[in-house]
Amino acid sequence: MANAYTEASIKTLSSTEHIRLRPGMYIGRLGNGAHAEDGIYVLLKETIDNSVDEFAMGNGKRIEIELSEREVIVRDYGRGIPLGKLVECVSVINTGAKYDSQTFQKSVGLNGVGQKAVNALSLSYTAQSIRDGQTKIVEFAQGRLVKEGKVAHCSERSGTLIRFTPDAALFGADWRFRPEFIEDLLWNYAFLNRGLTLTLNGRAFRSAGGLRDLLEKNLTVETLYPIIHLEGPDIEIAMTHGAHYGEEYYSFVNGQHTTMGGTHQLAFREAVVNTLRNFYKKDFEAADIRQAIVAAVSVRVQEPVFESQTKTKLGSTEVGPGGPTIKEFIGKFVQQTLDVYLHKNKATADALLAKIQESERERKDLAGIRNLARQRAKKASLHNRKLRDCRQHLGTRAALAEQSTLFIVEGDSAAGSLTACRDVQTQAVFALKGKPLNTYGLSKKVIYENEEFHLLQSALNIEDGLDGLRYNRVVIATDADVDGMHIRLLLISFFLQFFPEVIAAGHLYILETPLFRVRNKRRTIYCYSETEKQAASAALGAGHEITRFKGLGEISASEFKDFIGENIRLEPVSLAHLHDSEELLGFYMGKNTPRRQEFIIDNLRVEKDLVETLSPAA
Template sequence: MASNYTEASIKTLSSLEHIRLRPGMYIGRLGNGAHAEDGIYVLLKETVDNCIDEFTMGFGKKIEVEVEERSVRVRDYGRGIPLGKLVDCVSIINTGAKYDSETFQKAVGLNGVGQKAVNALALSYRAQAIREGDTKVVEFEKGRLKSESKVTKTTERNGTFIEFTPDEALFGKDFRFRAEFIEDMLWNYAFLNRGLTLTLNGKPFRSQNGLKDLLTKELNGEPLYPIIHLEGDDIEIAMTHGNHYGEEYWSFVNGQHTTMGGTHLAAFREALVATVRNHFKKDYDAADIRQSIDAAVSVRVQEPVFESQTKTKLGSTEIGPGGPSLKEFVGKFMQQALDTFLHKNREVAEIIKGKIEQNEEERKELAGIRNIAKERAKKASLHNRKLRDCRLHLGDRNPRAEESTLFIVEGDSAAGSLTSTRDVQTQAVFALKGKPLNTFGLTKKIIYENEEFHLLQSALNIEDGLDGLRYNRIVIATDADVDGMHIRLLLISFFLQYFPDVIRNNHLYILQTPLFRVRNKKVTQYCYSEQEKQAAMARLGASHEITRFKGLGEISAGEFKDFIGENIRLDPVNLHHLYSSDELLTFFMGKNTPERQEFIIDNLRVEKDLIEV
C-alpha cells in the first residue's frame, strides 16, 4: 500500500541537518580516505582554500598543516576571521566575505558553504581567530556550538587556526588520513602559489618554478624536449610531449585543482591545436598534435562558476564580468606566447613536428587493422562467453550505475563461480583463457592484433578514452599464488601502458579473497590474513577446522557471494608516483632477467608451510 502524501510529509531541514543528511551535495563523496577524492580530503581542502585566499590577497606567507590519522589542524598567518563574526563564519551557511570582489579578488571560496560543511561533518571542530592582539575560540560538536570564549589578549601573530576530527558515523570507523594524498594536495598549492610555504607535520612544501616544477614531478618517463613554461597575467602553462599514450593534463583555477577540467582546459586544448597548425602552416589532425602531451594549465578568474560545490570542473565562460571569453583569452595568449617560443627555439619546434608526424603515421597504421580487428571481435563475441555482461553501466540514468563492476578472472572455473553468484544488475565477468601477453615495450597495434586484449578493450569501451567507460570499477580477480600474481602484473602493465587514465581516475582494483576458512559445527569465518586466522582460531576454540584457499576456483559459488557483495574488499591500484612507472615497468616486466633474478634472490622470504588442521 502506498504511503499517504500529505502536509505532514513535507519537511524543512536546517542547513546543518541538510549537510549531514546529504553530504554528497557538499563534498562529493564520503569514503574512508583510501582515495584522493574521498570526502575527508575535501574537508581539509576547504580549510586550506581559505588560507590560500588570504595569501593571494597578500596576507600570510606560511600555512601549517598537522595531521594525525583521524584529526587535522590548520594554521595560517592571514588577517584572521573578524572575532565578532567567528561563530557565523564557521557555522551559518551563506555567510562570508567573498560575495564581492573588494575583500577577496579571484578567490576559490565563493559560496560561504565550505567551512560550514567541514564543521557540520566533523565529530569535533575548533576555530580560533587572532587579530591585532585579540583572540577568540569557538568549539562545536557535529556542527552544534558547544562553547564560545570571550575575547582575550594574546601575543600570537594574526591568523586563523582550525582543528577538526571527521565524524566516524559518516566516514566509517576505519577512516584515516593518508599522508601521500595530503602531500600531493600541498605540492599543488605550492606549485600554484610561489612565495608560499606550506608544512605538513613540519615537512616544507615550496616551489620556485611553479607549474614547471609540477610537471617535472609528475612526468611519466623522460620528456621529448625540455618543458615549455609560459606565463602571463592570470595564466600559466607548462607543457611537453612524452612517449606514452593518451593526453595528461593538470588544470587549475584560482589555485583550485580542477580534476575534471572544464572550460579553461577545453580552451587550452583547442588553442594548442590552432597555434601548432598556424605555426607549421599544416592542417595536422588535432589528435596527432595532442597525443602523448603532458601539460599543466592554471588561470585566475574573477567570480568563477564551478559545476559543483567540490569545484572539480570549471563552468565559467568568461575571465571575469565584462571581460573576454576564456576561449578568446587562452587562445590569444597561446598564439602569442607559444608561437613566439617555437620561433625562438627551432630545435624544440622540430621535435614537436617530428612527434606529430610520428603520431600521424601510427594512427594511419592502426586505422588499417582496426576494422579487421572489430570484425573479428564481432564474430568472436557471438561465439565466446568471455564476457558475462551486467544490465547497468556507468553513465546510465540509474542510481546504481556507479556500482557497475567488471571482474577480470583467470579461467572458466573461477568465472563460473563468480558468474553464478554475482549481481546481474551491476556485476560483469570477463574470463581470461590463461596468462595474457606481456605488452611491455609493444605499440598500441598489439591491442588490435591480440584478440583477448581487443575484446577486453571493447568490453570496457575505452578505445577512444574514458568518456565511454562502461564500468566504474575494473577488478582484477586472480588466484593467491605465483601465477595469479603474474597475471595481475601483466594486466596492470597493460592498463599502465595504454590506458593510464583508468588508474589515474581510480577505476582499477584488486579483489581480496579469503586465504582461510575457519569453522566449527556452528560458526564459519573467512580470514584474509594469518592474523585474522589466528584470531578466528582463538574465538572458535579447539574444535575448529581450517581450509586454505589457493585459487578462486576452489571457492564455491555459495561462498563467493559473501566476498563480492556488501562486504567486498578491494585494494585500489593507484600508482601514486606515476612519473616513475617507466622505470618500474622496465625492471619488473622488461628483459632484465639477471637484475631481476638478483633482486628476487636477495629479497626471497620462505615461510613455514601451513598445516591444515
C-alpha cells in the same frame, strides 16, 4: 497503513543533520583514506582552501599543517575571521564573505558550504580566530556547538586556526590519512601559489617555478623537448611530450585541482591543436598532436561554477561576468604565446613536429590492422560471452553511472560466481582466458593483433582516450595465488604501457577477497590476512572450522555477493610518478632474467617452520 503518506512523513533537517545524512552531496564520497579522492582529504582541502584564498588576496605567506594519527590542525596568518561572525562562518550554511566578489575576487569556495561540512563531519572541531590583538575560540562536536569562548586579548599574529578530527562513525573505524596523498596535495598548492610556504609537521613545501616545477616533479625521465612554460594574467601553462601513449593533464582553477577536467581543460586541448596546425601549416589529426602530451594548465576566474561541491570539474563557460568565454580566453593566449615560443625555439619546434609525424605514421600503420581487428571482434561477439555487461555506464545521464564497475577476472569459473551475484545495473564482468600477453616493450599494434586485449579495449571504449570510458571503476579481480598475482601484474603492465591515463585518473583498482573463512555453528567470519584469521579463531573458540580460499571460483555466489556489495574492499592502483614506471616495468617485465634471478636469490626467505604456523583445522 504501513506506507501512509501524511504530514508526519515530511521531515525538516537542520543543515548539520542534512550534511551528516547525505555527506556525498558535500564531499563526494566517504572512504577510509585509501583513495586520494576520499572524504577525509576533502575535509583537509576545504580547510586549506580558505587559507590559500587569504594568501591569494595578499594576506599571509605561510600555512602550517600539523597532522597526528587522527587530528588535523591548520594555521594560517591571514586576516582572521571576524570574531563576531566566527560561529556562523564555520557552522551556518550559506554564510561567508565569498559572496562579495570585491572581498574574494577569485577564490575557490563561493557557496559557504565547505567549512561547515568539515565541522559537521568531524567528531570534534575547534575554530580560533586571531584578529588585531584579540582572539575567540569556538568548539563543536559532530557539528553541534558545545562551547563559545569570549573575546580575549592575544599577542599572536592574526590568522585562523582550525582543529578537527574526522568522525569514525562516518568514515569507518579503520580510516587513516596516507601521507603521500597529503604531500601531493600540498605540492600542488605550492606549485600554484609561488611565494606561499606550506608546512606539514615542520616539512616545508614551496615552489619558485610554478607549473614547470609540477611537471619536472612528475616527469622523472627525459622528455622529447624542454618543458614549455607560458604565463599571463590569470593563466599559466606548462607542456611537453614524452614517448608514452595517451594524454596526461593537470588542470586547476583558482588553485583547485580539477581532477575531472572541465571547460578549461577542453579549451586548452583544442587550443593546442589549432595553434600547432597553424604554426606548421598542416591539418594534422588532433589525436596525432596530442599523443603523449603531458601538460598543466591553471586559470583564475571570477565566480567559478563547478559541477559538484567537491570542485573536481569546472562547468563555467566565462572567465567572469561580462568577460570572454573560457574557450576564447585560453585559445587566444595559447595561439599568441605558443606560436611566439616555437618561432624563438627552433629545436623544440622541430622535435615537436617529429613527434607529431611519428604519431601520424603509427596511426596510419595501425589503420589496416585496426579494421581487421574490428571485423574479427564483431564476428567474435556473436559467439563470445566474455563480457557480461551492465545497464548503466559512465558518461551517461543514468542515475548510477558513477557506480559503474567492470570486473576483470581469470577464467569462466570465477566469472560465473561473480556474474551470478553481481548488480546487473552497475557491475559488468570480463572473463580472461588464461594468462594475458606480456605487453612490455611492444607497440600498440599488439592490442589489435591480440583478440583478448582488443576486446577488453573495446569493452572499456578507451581507444580514443578517456572521454568514452564506460566504467568509473576498472577492477582487477584475480586469485590470491602466484598465478593470480602474475595475471594482475600483466594487466597493470598493459594499462601502464598503453592507457596510463586510466591509472592517473584513478579508475584502476585491485579487488581484495577473503583468504579464509572461519566459522562455527553460530557465526561466520571472513578474513583477509593470517592475522585476521588468528583473531577470528580466538574469537570463535573451540569447535570452529577454517576454509582456505585458493581461487575466486571456490567462493559461492551467495558468499561472493557480500564481497562486491557495500562491504567491497578495493585497493586503488596509483603511481605518484607515472613516467617513472619505465625502469620498474623493465625490471619486472623486461628481458633481464639474470638481474631478476640475482634479486630473488638476495631476497629469498625460508620459513623453516611453515607447516607449524598453520592450524590443524586449516
